[in-house]
Amino acid sequence: MSKGEIVMGALAPHPPHLVYAENPPQNDATSEGGWEELRWGYERLRESLSDRDYDVIIVHTPHWATFIGTHFLGVESFKSLSVDPIFPNLFRYNYDLNVDVELSRAIHDNAADSGLLVKMMENPDFRIDYGTITSCHLVNPKWDKPIVCISSNRSKFYFNSEVMQANMIKLGEATRKAIEASGKKALLLSSNSLSHRHFTVEPEVPEDMSKEHVTNHNQYLWDMKMINLMRDGKTKEMIDLMPDFTEQTVAETEAGCLTWLMSALGFPDYKATVHAYGTVIGTGNAIVGWDPRKAKI
Amino acid sequence: MRDDNVRKGILVPGLPHPLLCPEKNEGWQRVRDAYDEARKEIEATDAEILIVYSTFWPSILGHQIQAFPEPEWTYVDEEFHDLGSIDYKFRMDPEFAELTVDKCKERGLHARTVSYYGFPIDTGTIVALKLLNPDNRIPAIVVSSNMYANRAESIVLGKSIRDAIDSSGKKAAVIVVSALSNRLHTVEIDPKEDKIHSLKDHEWNSKFLEYLGKGRLEDVSQLSRQFHNEARVPKVVSFKPFWIMASIMGQNNLYDGNVLAYEPVWGTGSAVVTMTPAEDTAGDLEYDEDDPEFYKGDREVLDFYDQPEMGSLEEANGH
Ligand SMILES: [Fe+2]
Numbered sequence: 001m002s003k004g005e006i007v008m009g010a011l012a013p014h015p016p017h018l019v020y021a022e023n024p025p026q027n028d029a030t031s032e033g034g035w036e037e038l039r040w041g042y043e044r045l046r047e048s049l050s051d052r053d054y055d056v057i058i059v060h061t062p063h064w065a066t067f068i069g070t071h072f073l074g075v076e077s078f079k080s081l082s083v084d085p086i087f088p089n090l091f092r093y094n095y096d097l098n099v100d101v102e103l104s105r106a107i108h109d110n111a112a113d114s115g116l117l118v119k120m121m122e123n124p125d126f127r128i129d130y131g132t133i134t135s136c137h138l139v140n141p142k143w144d145k146p147i148v149c150i151s152s153n154r155s156k157f158y159f160n161s162e163v164m165q166a167n168m169i170k171l172g173e174a175t176r177k178a179i180e181a182s183g184k185k186a187l188l189l190s191s192n193s194l195s196h197r198h199f200t201v202e203p204e205v206p207e208d209m210s211k212e213h214v215t216n217h218n219q220y221l222w223d224m225k226m227i228n229l230m231r232d233g234k235t236k237e238m239i240d241l242m243p244d245f246t247e248q249t250v251a252e253t254e255a256g257c258l259t260w261l262m263s264a265l266g267f268p269d270y271k272a273t274v275h276a277y278g279t280v281i282g283t284g285n286a287i288v289g290w291d292p293r294k295a296k297i
Numbered sequence: 298m299r300d301d302n303v304r305k306g307i308l309v310p311g312l313p314h315p316l317l318c319p320e321k322n323e324g325w326q327r328v329r330d331a332y333d334e335a336r337k338e339i340e341a342t343d344a345e346i347l348i349v350y351s352t353f354w355p356s357i358l359g360h361q362i363q364a365f366p367e368p369e370w371t372y373v374d375e376e377f378h379d380l381g382s383i384d385y386k387f388r389m390d391p392e393f394a395e396l397t398v399d400k401c402k403e404r405g406l407h408a409r410t411v412s413y414y415g416f417p418i419d420t421g422t423i424v425a426l427k428l429l430n431p432d433n434r435i436p437a438i439v440v441s442s443n444m445y446a447n448r449a450e451s452i453v454l455g456k457s458i459r460d461a462i463d464s465s466g467k468k469a470a471v472i473v474v475s476a477l478s479n480r481l482h483t484v485e486i487d488p489k490e491d492k493i494h495s496l497k498d499h500e501w502n503s504k505f506l507e508y509l510g511k512g513r514l515e516d517v518s519q520l521s522r523q524f525h526n527e528a529r530v531p532k533v534v535s536f537k538p539f540w541i542m543a544s545i546m547g548q549n550n551l552y553d554g555n556v557l558a559y560e561p562v563w564g565t566g567s568a569v570v571t572m573t574p575a576e577d578t579a580g581d582l583e584y585d586e587d588d589p590e591f592y593k594g595d596r597e598v599l600d601f602y603d604q605p606e607m608g609s610l611e612e613a614n615g616h
Contacts, residue, residue, distance in 0.1 A: 066376050067483055081415040086357050088413045117484060125382040126373045127417065151375070157530050158483055198357045200445060201407050 001183040006176065007054045009265045010045060011230075011258060011288040012189040014063070014134035015280035016084045016091035018042065021207060024141065028092040034207030041276020041287035042138045048273065048289055049139070049187065056100045057140060057147045058107075058175065059189040062255030063131035064151040067158065069117030070171060071151040072104045075124050084130045090206060095133050100146040103182050107148065110174035116167060121151075135191035145187075150175075152255035161243030161254070168256035172263025179264075190261035194226060195219035195249035195284035202281065215282035222249045223277065223284035230272040230288055235262045249284070261290075270294040299551060299574035302462050304342035305470040306514070306546050307335050307429070308538070310567030311353045311421025312476070314488075316428060317380040321488040324560030331558030331569035332428040338555075338571050339429060344470040346393055347430060347437035348458055350541050351474040353421030355533065356441035359407030360454055363439035364394035365416060374420050385418070387426050390436035393465060397438060400460040404453050405592035421474035429472060440541075444533050448522070451537045453592040455544020462545070471545050475538040477502040477566035478528040486563070494564035501528035502566035506559055509570050512552035518543035528566070542572075548588070551575055 019027055021034040064071070077098045084091035104120070111118045132149050150171070156164040179186045197219060203211040214220045222245055229238040239262055246253050253259070262268070268290050275287040309332065314321070319329035339347075354361075369386040394410045401408035422439050430437065440458065443450065462469045478498030482491075493499040501524055508517045518539040525536035546552070552572040559568040 064375055067481055068376060068485065069483075071376075071378075083413055083415045083417055085354070085417050085419075088411050088416050092413060092415065119379075121378050123373045123378040123382060125371045126375075126378055129375075155483070158480070200357060200359060200443070202358050 004179045004182045004184045004186065006179060006188055006265060006292055007052045007185045008049060008292070009188040009261050009290040010139065010190070011261070011286055012045070012135040012139055012191055013193045013285040013287070014131040014191045015193065015283070015285060016087050016130055016134050017206065017280050019093065019134050019137055020090040024137065026094045029090050031207050034209055035212070035278060035280060038276050038278040038280070038285055038287065041278070044275040045287050045289055046139065048291070054145065054185040054187045056103055056184055057136055057145050057187045057189060058150070059132050059135055059147060059191050060150045060152065060257040060260045061129055061131040061191045062152050062252050062257060063129035064149065065154050065255070066151040067154050069119050070111065070153045071119045071121045072108045073099045073149040074101055074104060074120035074122045075099060075126070076101055078126070078128050080127055082128060082130045082133050091130055093130070093133055095128060097128065097136070097143055098146040100148050103178065103184060104148045106178040106182055107150070107175050110178045111171055114170045114174050116170055116174070131191045135189050139187070139189060152257060156246070156254045156256070161246055164254070164256050165239065165242060165259045168259035169263040172260045175260070175264045176266070188261055188264055190257035192252040192255055192257045193283045193285045194223045194251055194253065196252040197250050197282060199282040212279055213282070214279045214284055219249045219284055223286065227274055227277060227286050231274055233269045233271045235267045235269070238262070239267070265290050265292065268295065299576050301547065301574040302467070303469050303471055303546050303574065304344045305339055306542050306572035307339070307470065307472045308542070308568060308570040309335065309425050309429070309472060309474055310476050310562055310565065310569070311351065311424055311474040312562045312565065312567065313374050313377055313380055313383070313420055313424055314562050316383065316424045322491050324491060325488070325562060328558045328560050328562060328567055328569060329428070334557045335569055335571055336429045339470050342470065343468050344435060345467040346390055346462070346465070346469045347435050347472055348462070348469055348545065349422055349425060349437055349439040349472045349474065350442065350538065351419050351421040351425070351439060352442045352538055353419035353474060354439065354441045355444050357444055359409065360401060360443055361409060361411045361441040362394045362397055363389055363416070363418065364391040364410035364412040365389055365414065366391055368416065368418055370415065370418070372418070372423055383423055383427070385423050385427060388433040388436045390438055393436070393461065393467070394438045396465060397458055397461040400464070401454065401457040403460070404457045404590070406450065406453060406457060425472055425474050442533070442537060446537065447535050448540055449589045450592050451540040452544045453589055455541045456590065458545050471542060473538045473542045477505055477568055479565050480530050482564040491561045491563060493561045493566055498528045498566060502559065502568070506556050506568060506570070509572070510554045510556045512554040512572065512575060513550045514539070514543045514546060514552055514572055515548050515550050518548070546572065551577070
């Protein structure tokens with residue numbers, strides 16, 4: 001068996017608005033569009049993946065929050081309805097997905113070996129979180145690949161960002177080792193926004209783009225700081241800045257997804273491709289790809 | 298008993314163990330038994346509507362109020378999924394939910410009903426309604442806990458709910474779903490070994506329960522900021538359940554408090570307490586916070602406690 005590899009890592013945020021705006025048949029809500037810059041960014045990310053062969057999507061999600069260790073989906077398939085608890089008017093999505101339980105368990109076991117507390121989720125009635133569904137839909141709307149879904153341990157709340165990051169760096173390494181040993185080709189998704197201060201009101205027409213902008217300039221400046229570090233291939237510096245960034249912009253990086261992704265990719269020093277930056281109800285969202293082929297050049 | 302449209306206030310914890318596996322720990326069983334006692338106390342009143350405020354249901358867009366007539370699902374907790382699935386079917390009061398939204402808007406709050414099949418009702422609400430209203434004898438509404446709301450907004454929310462109760466002419470019971478200290482064990486434990494996560498958490502829980510036992514609800518409300526700082530993992534900006542409860546129930550200390558249980562559930566301070574309107578005040582009011590009637594937006598005042606700088610709010614600049 002040849003060695004497995006990560007074919008690409010991506011920052012793939014999950015505002016349900018982006019699915020809503022596309023009117024896929026799975027979603028019960030209908031829209032007149034909206035957030036095109038981000039949706040076209042997802043189109044460019046999909047385009048960049050079109051010549052890449054991969055077996056599985058591994059997603060780390062803020063919206064499956066766990067406090068007792070990190071959890072992994074451990075059931076072969078799930079089919080149900082996902083209703084967003086914050087934006088139920090926009091996202092009521094009928095999902096039908098498969099899980100690569102073998103790889104899920106392999107990452108679980110590797111993480112346990114590195115000292116992390118881990119747990120398999122084996123209840124077939126479990127409902128998949130809308131973050132996972134949104135990111136996976138936008139990256140692969142055909143849903144023709146199995147997924148591995150990893151919960152976000154909330155050690156940031158119980159301890160601090162530094163503890164969270166230390167754990168996510170271990171989890172990223174465990175993920176990479178498991179992929180390599182599996183012989184599989186994997187696409188990794190960090191399912192999170194950057195700055196995350198929402199508006200507390202919604203326009204009457206949610207897709208009214210005359211109302212969309214970043215919540216404040218502070219958030220914009222911080223988002224650009226982080227994105228420029230990605231563009232410059234300075235991901236270690238980005239991770240070092242992460243606790244301050246997270247604190248200052250109440251960023252969704254608090255969930256650890258992006259730290260996990262950078263660790264799994266071995267802290268890329270090559271340039272990331274920024275496919276888009278845009279705001280959704282005031283939060284900052286970037287769609288970014290890291291292609292490990294660039295490291296080999 | 299004092300004649301008040303709010304017949305009863307009930308504090309319950311929201312983790313699923315007392316519902317799904319009370320037999321695994323004697324304390325969990327005592328919490329379960331206390332739920333049963335609280336249920337009997339509600340049944341002994343003429344309450345016609347249950348108002349549930351759940352700290353397990355966060356919202357961002359103002360305040361959401363559950364209005365789907367008969368929500369039904371097979372639910373699994375995202376953390377304690379190995380304890381099993383929970384089948385539920387509840388009865389909501391859509392008309393009362395709409396009335397509450399109207400009253401919220403009259404006081405300047407952003408509020409809306411949510412009425413969608415399959416909406417993810419939170420663990421705390423499910424546990425509370427399953428155990429306190431098992432045959433759906435009394436219809437309910439469920440009110441979300443806005444992540445960003447601080448005291449002024451919470452007090453006004455409580456008053457808006459009170460307005461709805463009074464104008465409906467209905468008798469109500471108010472159910473607040475919240476742990477006291479919320480620090481849980483972040484490792485697997487033998488259920489038999491469960492204990493409050495730290496002595497400090499236990500001391501603060503005990504102080505709150507002492508006050509609640511004396512009916513000093515408003516004093517507990519006034520101490521919420523300090524409790525948030527001392528005994529809460531700060532996942533949201535403030536500790537709101539007693540602000541809401543006291544505000545709905547009249548902002549005073551005129552209650553008979555009944556602490557039915559206080560036990561650790563996975564390390565958290567889990568109490569079942571009932572408050573019944575009484576004639577005599579426990580006195581010792583600690584009124585040192587203001588008493589807003591209308592919500593006029595976040596004033597972005599500096600708080601005593603560390604909170605992330607949130608920046609300008611949308612409603613502040615008129616969009
Ligand atoms: Fe999110």
